[in-house]
Amino acid sequence: MLSEAQVQMVQDSFTKVAPIADTAASIFYDRLFTIAPEVKPMFANADMAEQGKKLMTTIGIAVKGLTNLEKIVPTVQNLGVKHLDYGVKKEHFSIVGEALLFTLEKGLGDDWNDELKEAWATTYQILADTMIDAMEKATAEKAAGKGFMEKIKDFLGLGEKA
Numbered sequence: 001m002l003s004e005a006q007v008q009m010v011q012d013s014f015t016k017v018a019p020i021a022d023t024a025a026s027i028f029y030d031r032l033f034t035i036a037p038e039v040k041p042m043f044a045n046a047d048m049a050e051q052g053k054k055l056m057t058t059i060g061i062a063v064k065g066l067t068n069l070e071k072i073v074p075t076v077q078n079l080g081v082k083h084l085d086y087g088v089k090k091e092h093f094s095i096v097g098e099a100l101l102f103t104l105e106k107g108l109g110d111d112w113n114d115e116l117k118e119a120w121a122t123t124y125q126i127l128a129d130t131m132i133d134a135m136e137k138a139t140a141e142k143a144a145g146k147g148f149m150e151k152i153k154d155f156l157g158l159g160e161k162a
Contacts, residue, residue, distance in 0.1 A: 002122055006118075007123075010066060010116075010123050011067075013120070017107045017108065018056070018060060021053070025053070026052060027103045028052075029043075029048060036099075039092060039095070042086050062127055066123065076131055076134075077131070077133075077134035080130065081134050084139065090136075097124045104116075105117070
């Protein structure tokens with residue numbers, strides 16, 4: 001769980017990274033592809049400048065929402081499910097977390113310290129766990145044959161009765 005102090009540290013530090021968003025995104029993806037070259041093909045068709053903007057916007061939304069985590073949980077869950085389509089697996093999250101912390105350390109320079117690293121690591125882990133849980137649930141539902149329409153029929157009480 002994040003303390004109020006950790007939330008404030010993460011939010012304050014992100015305001016220092018936001019002005020260098022393009023550079024930060026570049027550092028992030030350079031680091032990601034260095035430590036995990038096997039994920040680079042996932043981005044083969046991506047406009048990396050646009051991808052970087054999406055990354056930094058998404059991080060910004062998540063950081064802003066830390067004061068009301070319950071409100072951003074559905075968005076984070078949807079993001080996790082969407083990443084299934086890109087081939088993202090549970091084991092990719094630790095690599096992404098490592099690249100994120102590296103990026104923040106480079107972007108924040110002398111403002112980076114162990115306390116801030118712990119706050120960001122905790123923040124990332126909460127968000128990653130939320131995404132992973134949603135991915136696993138979606139995968140299980142798909143394996144059980146529950147597609148979107150079947151869920152709607154069940155919700156409406158029109159599903160097949162056993």
